[in-house]
Amino acid sequence: MALGLFGYAEIKIIAIIIETANIGLLLGLLYLYIKSYRQIKIGFTVGLILFASFLLLKSIFTVGILIVESDAIIGRPIYMGGIIEFIALAILLKITWDY
Numbered sequence: 001m002a003l004g005l006f007g008y009a010e011i012k013i014i015a016i017i018i019e020t021a022n023i024g025l026l027l028g029l030l031y032l033y034i035k036s037y038r039q040i041k042i043g044f045t046v047g048l049i050l051f052a053s054f055l056l057l058k059s060i061f062t063v064g065i066l067i068v069e070s071d072a073i074i075g076r077p078i079y080m081g082g083i084i085e086f087i088a089l090a091i092l093l094k095i096t097w098d099y
Contacts, residue, residue, distance in 0.1 A: 018082035025089040026056040
């Protein structure tokens with residue numbers, strides 16, 4: 001449906017914006033996890049730091065590929081994956097911030 005409404009350039013820009021928002025959320029999570037680890041040095045926090053770090057790398061690489069690869073066909077998996085990841089990260093950030 002999105003491919004019918006928007007051209008490939010618009011979908012690519014939307015995907016870059018979503019991944020950039022994901023990077024912002026992941027940086028917020030890493031900040032909280034590192035702050036927590038400095039107070040209470042437990043393995044769970046190290047796992048959270050690694051989890052957020054790998055997702056951050058994924059988002060950075062995705063933005064890089066989207067920017068560099070000018071004639072790549074951007075389909076629904078990248079577009080929808082970014083939206084789902086954004087929602088999940090926003091929920092995780094909210095829960096982590098509160099506790």
